[in-house]
Amino acid sequence: xxxxxxxxxxxxxxxxxxxxxxxxxxxxxxxxxxxxxxxxxxxxxxxxxxxxxxxxxxxxxxxxxxxxxxxxxxxxxxxxxxxxxxxxxxxxxxxxxxxxxxxxxxxxxxxxxxxxxxxxxxxxxxxxxxxxxxxxxxxxxxxxxxxxxxxxxxxxxxxxxxxxxxxxxxxxxxxxxxxxxxxxxxxxxxxxxxxxxxxxxxxxxxxxxxxxxxxxxxxxxxxxxxxxxxxxxxxxxxxxxxxxxxxxxxxxxxxxxxxxxxxxxxxxxxxxxxxxxxxxxxx
Amino acid sequence: xxxxxxxxxxxxxxxxxxxxxxxxxxxxxxxxxxxxxxxxxxxxxxxxxxxxxxxxxxxxxxxxxxxxxxxxxxxxxxxxxxxxxxxxxxxxxxxxxxxxxxxxxxxxxxxxxxxxxxxxxxxxxxxxxxxxxxxxxxxxxxxxxxxxxxxxxxxxxxxxxxxxxxxxxxxxxxxxxxxxxxxxxxxxxxxxxxxxxxxxxxxxxxxxxxxxxxxxxxxxxxxxxxxxxxxxxxxxxxxxxxxxxxxxxxxxxxxxxx
Numbered sequence: 001x002x003x004x005x006x007x008x009x010x011x012x013x014x015x016x017x018x019x020x021x022x023x024x025x026x027x028x029x030x031x032x033x034x035x036x037x038x039x040x041x042x043x044x045x046x047x048x049x050x051x052x053x054x055x056x057x058x059x060x061x062x063x064x065x066x067x068x069x070x071x072x073x074x075x076x077x078x079x080x081x082x083x084x085x086x087x088x089x090x091x092x093x094x095x096x097x098x099x100x101x102x103x104x105x106x107x108x109x110x111x112x113x114x115x116x117x118x119x120x121x122x123x124x125x126x127x128x129x130x131x132x133x134x135x136x137x138x139x140x141x142x143x144x145x146x147x148x149x150x151x152x153x154x155x156x157x158x159x160x161x162x163x164x165x166x167x168x169x170x171x172x173x174x175x176x177x178x179x180x181x182x183x184x185x186x187x188x189x190x191x192x193x194x195x196x197x198x199x200x201x202x203x204x205x206x207x208x209x210x211x212x213x214x215x216x217x218x219x220x221x222x223x224x225x226x227x228x229x230x231x232x233x234x235x236x237x238x239x240x241x242x243x244x245x246x247x248x249x250x251x252x253x254x255x256x257x258x259x260x261x262x263x264x265x266x267x268x269x270x271x272x273x274x275x276x277x278x279x280x281x282x283x
Numbered sequence: 284x285x286x287x288x289x290x291x292x293x294x295x296x297x298x299x300x301x302x303x304x305x306x307x308x309x310x311x312x313x314x315x316x317x318x319x320x321x322x323x324x325x326x327x328x329x330x331x332x333x334x335x336x337x338x339x340x341x342x343x344x345x346x347x348x349x350x351x352x353x354x355x356x357x358x359x360x361x362x363x364x365x366x367x368x369x370x371x372x373x374x375x376x377x378x379x380x381x382x383x384x385x386x387x388x389x390x391x392x393x394x395x396x397x398x399x400x401x402x403x404x405x406x407x408x409x410x411x412x413x414x415x416x417x418x419x420x421x422x423x424x425x426x427x428x429x430x431x432x433x434x435x436x437x438x439x440x441x442x443x444x445x446x447x448x449x450x451x452x453x454x455x456x457x458x459x460x461x462x463x464x465x466x467x468x469x470x471x472x473x474x475x476x477x478x479x480x481x482x483x484x485x486x487x488x489x490x491x492x493x494x495x496x497x498x499x500x501x502x503x504x505x506x507x508x509x510x511x512x513x514x515x516x517x518x519x520x521x522x523x524x525x526x527x528x529x530x531x532x533x534x535x536x537x538x539x540x541x
Contacts, residue, residue: 093349161384163380163382163384164384164386164387165347166344166347166380166384167380167384167385167386167447167450168386168396169344169347169373170342170344170373170377170378170380170451171373171374171377171396171397171400171450171451171454172369172370172371172372172373172374172397172400172401172454173370173400174370177400181396181400182386186387
């Protein structure tokens with residue numbers, strides 16, 4: 001074997017090894033959580049409230065809580081993010097202001113999530129007086145995922161070929177007509193795919209909802225968006241740090257983790273399905 | 284040299300002292316040109332001479348390019364195009380692009396698009412009627428009449444380009460601008476487009492940019508030769524191709540450069 005071929009072989013071997021290591025890590029996590037969590041998962045675990053000081057029963061309030069929080073985050077962040085992305089890509093003239101906005105958005109995604117939690121506490125819980133509630137937590141999560149949604153939407157909008165816009169404008173369409181008749185219908189699958197990935201992120205976050213939405217235990221299921229809720233991520237944290245019966249509570253924590261994992265993977269799966277469907281009819 | 288060629292009554296579009304810059308680069312230099320009604324005017328010249336820029340200034344498509352600066356006057360039926368709302372101007376002056384660019388919609392929706400933008404119909408029947416008429420005029424109807432719901436991007440390149448023509452004439456414009464409409468097409472599809480342009484000139488004023496001199500000779504009534512942003516020569520096609528007045532035109536037409 002020549003030296004060049006040897007170098008190539010070694011190079012590819014390293015790349016392959018790196019890929020397998022990553023897969024291996026993912027597999028280990030799934031396996032580790034899976035074997036520990038599967039023991040406690042049954043129908044009651046998914047459909048009942050916790051009981052006996054959270055040493056038995058199910059995690060239904062936490063599942064619902066995470067669902068409501070995520071839903072609230074989407075309702076807030078999706079329209080806002082898409083609107084901002086349309087403005088930035090279609091209307092705003094490249095200049096200092098847009099550069100500053102972009103830098104701002106990029107930095108928003110670099111802020112530690114606990115800082116969002118503090119911000120949410122100060123603004124939504126205290127200043128707006130929403131209290132510790134689904135609304136406060138959902139809005140905080142929404143801000144957290146805004147950069148993801150904006151960037152995904154911008155990419156999807158920019159991926160719509162310029163020739164479609166030209167054709168529309170040349171027929172006498174206004175810019176706005178062009179955007180909602182041509183650009184958005186063709187960008188929507190990309191926007192949704194990117195946004196759903198952001199939503200998966202929101203579902204798994206703990207820190208932003210720590211001070212803004214969650215409670216250790218609630219006897220009732222949430223009644224309105226002003227109720228405080230249990231959430232899967234915080235439930236794990238609470239069981240592991242504040243539980244006084246570790247022998248029964250740690251397995252419940254693993255079960256909860258497995259449910260959360262499947263929830264997030266499920267959300268990502270939806271994104272993949274949407275992307276697959278949209279791919280069939282591309283320009 | 285302006286305006287001795289076409290009598291004033293017949294002028295559809297009149298370009299006066301047109302200068303266009305992209306940032307600091309001047310791409311159109313003091314162009315004066317008259318375009319006669321219901322005739323085909325070809326703009327020829329080597330790549331990068333400003334043909335496309337010139338044609339895009341007529342329906343104000345340069346407006347969407349922030350770096351482009353346009354100075355001078357363009358009159359449509361003696362009215363300054365900058366006094367006409369650009370959406371209405373573009374309804375009156377349609378455009379067919381170099382690459383066929385139908386929307387990723389059905390054939391029907393493509394042709395109906397402009398009608399819906401401008402709401403130029405009373406009811407659904409009228410939309411159907413106008414779509415059918417446009418497709419017939421664009422010589423596409425016989426091939427796709429049973430298949431109006433077909434996805435437009437599944438058509439062949441030549442069919443797509445004729446669909447773009449149909450989409451354009453559905454709005455019944457006065458002028459149609461063709462920006463190298465055949466450069467992405469094979470010879471058979473090209474022949475069909477040329478045949479179509481020949482027919483369309485009865486009803487429309489046509490301006491066509493082409494880098495294909497034979498094409499200009501075949502289909503146009505007037506030819507304008509553009510070189511490095513300047514209008515070198517303009518006149519009836521027949522005359523220009525047999526006895527060009529300018530040495531440069533002669534060199535270009537005989538293939539000495541270009």
